[in-house]
Amino acid sequence: MNAIELNHIHKSFGGFAIQDLSLTVPSGTICGLVGENGAGKSTTIRLALGALRPDSGAAAVLGTDVSSPAFTGVKEDVGVVLDEAYFPETLNALQVGKILASTYRQWEQGTYESYLDRFSLPVRKPFKDFSRGMKMKLAITAALSHRPKLLVLDEATSGLDPIVRDEVLEIFNEFTREEDHSILISSHIVSDLEKLCDYIAFLHQGRLLFCQEKDRLLEDYGVFVGTAEQAQSLLPEAVVGREARDYGGVRALVKRGMVPETLALERPTVEEIILFIVKGENRR
Amino acid sequence: MKALIQKDVYVLWKQMKIFLLVMLVIMVGNGSFGSVFVVVWCSMMPYTALAYDERCKWDQMAAMMPYSPRDLVLSKYVLGWLCAGAASAVVLAVQAIIRALHLSVATGTPLAVLMSFCASASVLAITLVIFLVCGAAGALGTVTISVDQTAGGIQSLFGFFMLILPVAAVALTAVSIPLSMRLYTARR
Numbered sequence: 001m002n003a004i005e006l007n008h009i010h011k012s013f014g015g016f017a018i019q020d021l022s023l024t025v026p027s028g029t030i031c032g033l034v035g036e037n038g039a040g041k042s043t044t045i046r047l048a049l050g051a052l053r054p055d056s057g058a059a060a061v062l063g064t065d066v067s068s069p070a071f072t073g074v075k076e077d078v079g080v081v082l083d084e085a086y087f088p089e090t091l092n093a094l095q096v097g098k099i100l101a102s103t104y105r106q107w108e109q110g111t112y113e114s115y116l117d118r119f120s121l122p123v124r125k126p127f128k129d130f131s132r133g134m135k136m137k138l139a140i141t142a143a144l145s146h147r148p149k150l151l152v153l154d155e156a157t158s159g160l161d162p163i164v165r166d167e168v169l170e171i172f173n174e175f176t177r178e179e180d181h182s183i184l185i186s187s188h189i190v191s192d193l194e195k196l197c198d199y200i201a202f203l204h205q206g207r208l209l210f211c212q213e214k215d216r217l218l219e220d221y222g223v224f225v226g227t228a229e230q231a232q233s234l235l236p237e238a239v240v241g242r243e244a245r246d247y248g249g250v251r252a253l254v255k256r257g258m259v260p261e262t263l264a265l266e267r268p269t270v271e272e273i274i275l276f277i278v279k280g281e282n283r284r
Numbered sequence: 285m286k287a288l289i290q291k292d293v294y295v296l297w298k299q300m301k302i303f304l305l306v307m308l309v310i311m312v313g314n315g316s317f318g319s320v321f322v323v324v325w326c327s328m329m330p331y332t333a334l335a336y337d338e339r340c341k342w343d344q345m346a347a348m349m350p351y352s353p354r355d356l357v358l359s360k361y362v363l364g365w366l367c368a369g370a371a372s373a374v375v376l377a378v379q380a381i382i383r384a385l386h387l388s389v390a391t392g393t394p395l396a397v398l399m400s401f402c403a404s405a406s407v408l409a410i411t412l413v414i415f416l417v418c419g420a421a422g423a424l425g426t427v428t429i430s431v432d433q434t435a436g437g438i439q440s441l442f443g444f445f446m447l448i449l450p451v452a453a454v455a456l457t458a459v460s461i462p463l464s465m466r467l468y469t470a471r472r
Contacts, residue, residue, distance in 0.1 A: 050347075
């Protein structure tokens with residue numbers, strides 16, 4: 001079973017549109033959603049969870065169509081952390097816990113309290129006096145305390161310092177040790193996604209440019225570094241994107257399968273692949 | 285739905301403690317006008333709760349939690365009914381205490397005290413609406429009494445309004461709930 005399935009989703013907002021978005025997150029995997037500001041990451045997440053109704057196309061989460069009434073019950077198994085923790089700001093962690101205990105049938109007060117303790121979150125301090133990092137930690141705590149099978153995280157690690165971010169990524173890793181647990185995570189911090197994810201999906205201007213296994217992605221592409229003359233010898237369709245360097249040098253992202261095996265290529269990072277693809281797209 | 289009402293009660297209680305004190309003063313100092321004012325004010329608490337929800341974008345979060353659109357909409361109505369019911373109970377209790385103690389309190393407690401607490405324009409607007417409702421209720425009472433006196437005991441007008449207003453309220457609520465649900469769903 002797939003944790004998330006989006007099939008040919010269209011959603012238009014006038015100046016911006018999600019176009020023909022098809023995305024699958026297999027159960028038991030972590031999928032990273034990458035894209036520039038305004039690419040449609042948060043909209044995709046809202047569409048996937050039924051918070052927005054698509055103009056056309058269908059979405060299913062944990063095997064249930066998100067537009068069906070049955071999906072309300074399925075949300076019990078979905079933990080959500082949005083780019084901000086949208087709890088009323090006068091509440092404190094204790095009250096948030098009580099509200100969520102009445103919300104989720106599978107709520108685990110012990111787990112909630114242990115995460116509050118682990119993140120050193122004050123229990124009675126009003127939410128409005130929390131720093132951004134503390135707010136995100138509370139949102140993550142809440143999302144993990146009702147035994148979810150799927151975590152949907154929208155910029156959940158932004159605003160966290162590197163040490164806490166690392167700790168949170170470790171918690172997400174722990175979460176996926178259970179084979180039916182899955183994560184869809186969007187982030188600007190591509191290095192975090194590279195560390196964490198099995199799949200990388202790249203959104204650009206409302207279109208999904210690719211959704212691929214991370215290891216496969218890193219194998220499929222290579223970085224060519226050489227002179228402009230050497231670059232000329234490459235097949236045009238092999239070059240995804242290129243940039244000029246000092247002294248007439250060229251650095252280009254190429255498809256490994258379309259260049260001679262004798263050509264030495266550097267291993268790219270996910271961030272490099274994305275940047276080159278965007279440059280290539282913009283040139284078209 | 286319990287969780288949603290619980291959240292609103294927490295939020296309102298934190299924000300409205302001082303208002304509750306002012307309400308008590310109004311209730312004691314303004315007789316029946318004050319009582320109507322307090323009940324109408326409290327029945328409009330869901331608007332305050334909605335304003336707080338909007339400020340923290342709670343609706344975006346709630347849409348991804350296991351709340352049905354029906355629960356999200358109905359919880360606000362139930363909150364309004366609970367607030368109006370609680371306010372009515374308190375009003376009755378306070379009036380009974382006043383009568384029992386034969387307290388003579390001056391009418392016209394300065395409502396400016398209340399207005400000074402109204403920081404936002406929306407609260408002022410709600411206050412104005414409440415004044416209009418209470419004023420209309422007062423005017424209706426006066427007209428009914430004068431008709432009653434001049435026509436020699438025509439109490440049917442008052443009785444008519446006493447019957448028609450609750451029926452109208454129930455009918456409007458019955459129309460309003462599905463309309464709210466439809467509008468809420470359409471927002472997506």
